[in-house]
Structures are given as structure tokens and as C-alpha cells.
Amino acid sequence: xxxxxxxxxxxxxxxxxxxxxxxxxxxxxxxxxxxxxxxxxxxxxxxxxxxxxxxxxxxxxxxxxxxxxxxxxxxxxxxxxxxxxxxxxxxxxxxxxxxxxxxxxxxxxxxxx
Amino acid sequence: xxxxxxxxxxxxxxxxxxxxxxxxxxxxxxxxxxxxxxxxxxxxxxxxxxxxxxxxxxxxxxxxxxxxxxxxxxxxxxxxxxxxxxxxxxxxxxxxxxxxxxxxxxxxxxxxxxxx
Numbered sequence: 253x254x255x256x257x258x259x260x261x262x263x264x265x266x267x268x269x270x271x272x273x274x275x276x277x278x279x280x281x282x283x284x285x286x287x288x289x290x291x292x293x294x295x296x297x298x299x300x301x302x303x304x305x306x307x308x309x310x311x312x313x314x315x316x317x318x319x320x321x322x323x324x325x326x327x328x329x330x331x332x333x334x335x336x337x338x339x340x341x342x343x344x345x346x347x348x349x350x351x352x353x354x355x356x357x358x359x360x361x362x363x364x365x
Numbered sequence: 366x367x368x369x370x371x372x373x374x375x376x377x378x379x380x381x382x383x384x385x386x387x388x389x390x391x392x393x394x395x396x397x398x399x400x401x402x403x404x405x406x407x408x409x410x411x412x413x414x415x416x417x418x419x420x421x422x423x424x425x426x427x428x429x430x431x432x433x434x435x436x437x438x439x440x441x442x443x444x445x446x447x448x449x450x451x452x453x454x455x456x457x458x459x460x461x462x463x464x465x466x467x468x469x470x471x472x473x474x475x476x477x478x479x480x481x
Contacts, residue, residue, distance in 0.1 A: 292464075294410075301460055301471035302410060313469070345409060349464065352424045354400070354412040 254278050254348050258357035264365040271333040273360045275346035280326045283350060290350035293322055293331045295342045296359075302345060306331065338364065366391045367470030369461045374475030381451050385475060387444040387461030392468040395419075395439035400464055401446050403457035404474070413459070414446065429455075451479045 255278040265271040281290045289309035294302035304313045306322035309329055319334045333340055341364060346357040373385040385401070401413040414435040416423045423435045434447040444461055458474040 301462075301474060303471075304469050307466060307469070343409075347410075352415070353426050354415075354464075356410050356412070359409045 253353055254281065254351060254355050256346055256348055256355050256357040258344075258346060258360050260360060261358070262361040262363065264363045265333075265336045266365045267338065268335050269365075271336050271340070271362055273331045273344050273346075273362070275324075275329045275331070275357050277327045277329075277348055281348045281350035282326055289325055289329070290348055291322075291324075291329055292347050292349065293320075294345045294347065295340075296345065297342045305344075333362075336362075336364070367463050367468055369463065369470055369472035371459065371461050371472045371475040374459065374477045376478045376480065377451055378481050379452060379479055381479070382447070382449045383451065383477060385446040385448065385459055385461075385477075387446075387472060389442045389444065389461075389463070391470075392463065394437075394442040397463055397465045397468055399437060399444045400462045401435060401444075402460045402462050402471075403455075403477075404460065405454075405457040408457075410460070411457075416444070448477070451477075453479050455479050 257276045259274045291309040293306040296302045305316050305320050310322045321332050323330050343359045343361050345359050368391040370388045400415045402410050404410045414425045416435045420437045432450045436445045456479050458476050460474045461472045463470050
């Protein structure tokens with residue numbers, strides 16, 4: 253199984269500042285057929301299902317604000333929120349879909365400082 | 366827009382069974398792989414199972430293999446999860462999910478509680 257490890261476990265950032273969350277996979281999730289990374293980022297608020305933010309590691313889902321961006325390749329990935337808004341308080345998860353079983357990171361709790 | 370509505374959760378005793386359903390709309394259900402993902406209280410999501418578009422190729426997490434069965438009825442746009450020999454550690458919110466580019470979405474989930 254591919255193990256996904258996020259850092260940090262929790263993060264407090266001031267409004268308007270940048271937030272950075274890291275995700276590392278235990279093996280590469282780069283799909284050779286299309287040279288894309290099989291990694292997504294989700295945002296989850298209490299009582300709600302996860303909401304897709306980013307797929308293929310760096311493609312923003314339709315309707316997601318452009319302050320959210322994803323980067324990285326192979327085994328190391330980053331979710332960046334360029335200017336934190338109050339509504340961004342949530343838990344963020346990375347997930348790989350390169351191989352079965354699909355696996356998730358343990359989550360990063362993002363709060364306002 | 367992908368819409369998924371789960372049903373069938375509830376309280377069941379250890380060793381018991383439940384069948385979850387997921388009604389899909391807003392996309393061409395019969396074209397896509399579908400998944401079940403669960404989330405225990407206060408924990409992160411955990412993938413449970415998936416099934417291909419025509420229902421012939423299921424996959425399962427090791428923790429549920431031999432106890433859970435995923436299936437689908439494309440004529441009814443419905444995904445199922447038959448859960449047998451339930452254990453306390455199966456307690457979670459169960460989500461139906463479409464994890465496909467261009468057709469991504471999660472249901473609101475249905476709570477399964479395994480307790481005596």
C-alpha cells in the first residue's frame with residue numbers, strides 16, 4: 253500500500269497570509285502513460301463530506317478559488333493557500349489514486365492565528 | 366452536477382448485516398467506476414471498495430474483504446454495499462463517491478453504528 257504522510261498535523265495562519273501543507277507518498281504516484289501525478293487534495297469542514305480542490309496534483313477543480321494551488325511531482329506535493337480567508341478553516345487531506353488501495357493522508361487541521 | 370444520496374445506515378449489533386444504497390443523478394452513472402469510502406468519528410477518510418462501470422470488477426480494502434460486497438444496478442443508477450459480519454471497528458459514516466475526472470462528487474454519507 254502507498255502510505256501518504258502529511259505535514260504539519262495542524263497549522264495556524266493569520267488572515268491574508270500564506271498557508272502551506274505538505275504531502276509525501278511512500279512511492280511515486282506519477283502515471284507514466286500521461287506523465288501526470290495521481291494525487292488530489294480535499295477540504296473537509298465539520299459535518300460535510302470532503303470537497304475536491306485539486307486533482308492531477310495541480311489542476312484546480314471548477315469553482316475552487318484561485319488562491320488554492322497544488323504543486324509537486326513523484327513523491328512530494330504541496331497545497332498552498334495564497335491568502336488565507338476565514339472560510340478556509342478546515343481539515344485538508346491528500347489522497348493518491350495511482351494504485352489500489354486508494355489511500356489518504358492523515359489530515360492537516362488549518363486554523364486562524 | 367454529480368448528486369449522490371446514501372441510505373440504509375443505522376444501528377446494528379456485532380455480527381449483523383446492513384445493505385447501503387447510493388442513488389446517483391446528474392451524470393451518466395453507467396460510464397464510471399464508483400467507490401465507497403468511510404470515515405470513523407474524528408478520523409480521516411478510508412477507502413473501502415470500488416467497482417467498474419459494468420459491475421464485473423470489484424476491489425476491496427483488506428479490512429473488509431470477504432465481509433463486504435459492492436454491486437451496482439445501472440438501470441436504476443444505484444450503487445450498493447452489502448456489509449456482513451459487522452464489527453465495532455466498522456462504525457463510521459459511509460460515503461458513496463464518484464472519483465472520476467469530469468464527474469467527481471461525494472454523497473452526504475450514512476452513519477453505520479455497530480454496537481451491542
